[in-house]
Amino acid sequence: MKLPRKFNSDFSLLENNSLKLNYSSDLFVSCNNEEDLFLIHDFLKNNKLNYWIIGDGTNIILKNNLKGLVIKNNLKGISFYQNSMTAGAGELWDDIVTSSLDNNLYGLENLSGIPGSVGASPIQNIGAYGSEVSDFVEYVETFNLKKGRYEVFSKSACKFSYRDSIFKKKSNLLVTKICLNLSEKFKANTHYEALPKKVFDAREQRKNILTIRSQKLPNHKKIPNVGSFFKNPIISESKLKKLISDFPEIKSYGFDEKKYKVSAAWLIEKLDLKGTTKGECGISKEHALVFYNLSDKSDSLLSYAKEVKKRIKENFDIALEFEPKIFS
Numbered sequence: 001m002k003l004p005r006k007f008n009s010d011f012s013l014l015e016n017n018s019l020k021l022n023y024s025s026d027l028f029v030s031c032n033n034e035e036d037l038f039l040i041h042d043f044l045k046n047n048k049l050n051y052w053i054i055g056d057g058t059n060i061i062l063k064n065n066l067k068g069l070v071i072k073n074n075l076k077g078i079s080f081y082q083n084s085m086t087a088g089a090g091e092l093w094d095d096i097v098t099s100s101l102d103n104n105l106y107g108l109e110n111l112s113g114i115p116g117s118v119g120a121s122p123i124q125n126i127g128a129y130g131s132e133v134s135d136f137v138e139y140v141e142t143f144n145l146k147k148g149r150y151e152v153f154s155k156s157a158c159k160f161s162y163r164d165s166i167f168k169k170k171s172n173l174l175v176t177k178i179c180l181n182l183s184e185k186f187k188a189n190t191h192y193e194a195l196p197k198k199v200f201d202a203r204e205q206r207k208n209i210l211t212i213r214s215q216k217l218p219n220h221k222k223i224p225n226v227g228s229f230f231k232n233p234i235i236s237e238s239k240l241k242k243l244i245s246d247f248p249e250i251k252s253y254g255f256d257e258k259k260y261k262v263s264a265a266w267l268i269e270k271l272d273l274k275g276t277t278k279g280e281c282g283i284s285k286e287h288a289l290v291f292y293n294l295s296d297k298s299d300s301l302l303s304y305a306k307e308v309k310k311r312i313k314e315n316f317d318i319a320l321e322f323e324p325k326i327f328s
């Protein structure tokens, strides 16, 4: 196979995933501009290969060396028009939060401090402290790697829901940019229980969020992790009623009509698993959903996560779902 310039072979992914897993990919390319998109499309057309798209690697778990091409999104650029902000997929999410505030546009404060790239934000519809990126999305621009053309999704076409979107089912779409609709007036979203209710301005709100995050979430640059390992399960009203009869103190929230979100952290804490270790991995003492990994391989981490999943199923009859994407 003839490799175009820019492509690397047998590439270590160690610096491209926040779990610091030392696996490699057969091929690796960084996508910096439109020309690169078409180059990658041509290459994939001429070579039948598996491929994976990555941003900052803060929500992926590598299971082994990857047989195929890893495409690192590095498309930059931020622009403003009235109350819309457009950002390239390779920008860091938190940089666009500060950039919006610098331009006196509001809404993203509660999403401060979420690691990772802009391009990944619509994939799992990132969210925190009562906000989700879908609250602000006007459209998402993608490049179809199979067809070699741009495809734009309006907010409704993105089919956003809790940690989900249409993009999870369309692995041939590479998000190139997103456009967000922000507000010229700051309105504090302080519904989340731990947030101070009196806030002076958006910068104070951001500071409050960053303070809470730093107390609860281990820094992935110091302790390798991917944030929440499990999604909060959504269950029916009848199932919740049954659980409440066995565990009256269970933590749950209304989700939508007759569906309830149960705190996955509560389930893990109830089984006394918070702060436990297993070999070189374990569950954070600060946050029951954060699994850390001190090994450069993922075997023990994945087997411990599966063990926890099994115990939750046995004790509460709830099937937890992984939040990060497993690459194998």
Ligand SMILES: Cc1cc2nc3c(=O)[nH]c(=O)nc-3n(C[C@H](O)[C@H](O)[C@H](O)COP(=O)(O)OP(=O)(O)OC[C@H]3O[C@@H](n4cnc5c(N)ncnc54)[C@H](O)[C@@H]3O)c2cc1C
Residues within 6 Å of the ligand: 018, 052, 053, 054, 055, 056, 057, 058, 059, 060, 073, 089, 114, 115, 116, 117, 118, 119, 120, 121, 123, 124, 125, 126, 127, 128, 173, 174, 175, 176, 217, 218, 219, 220, 225, 226, 227, 228, 325
């Ligand atoms: C300490 C910590 C705290 C976190 N806190 C939160 C939180 O509060 N809320 C939250 O929602 N998440 C949180 N996360 C998870 C993570 O930050 C988000 O999921 C983030 O959006 C991942 O961005 P990334 O660029 O690292 O994506 P990656 O890990 O590189 O990729 C994640 C997924 O998106 C796909 N993808 C990435 N870029 C593109 C693209 N341009 N086009 C198409 N597909 C793409 C990948 O194929 C993969 O399936 C946390 C993670 C850590 C480590």
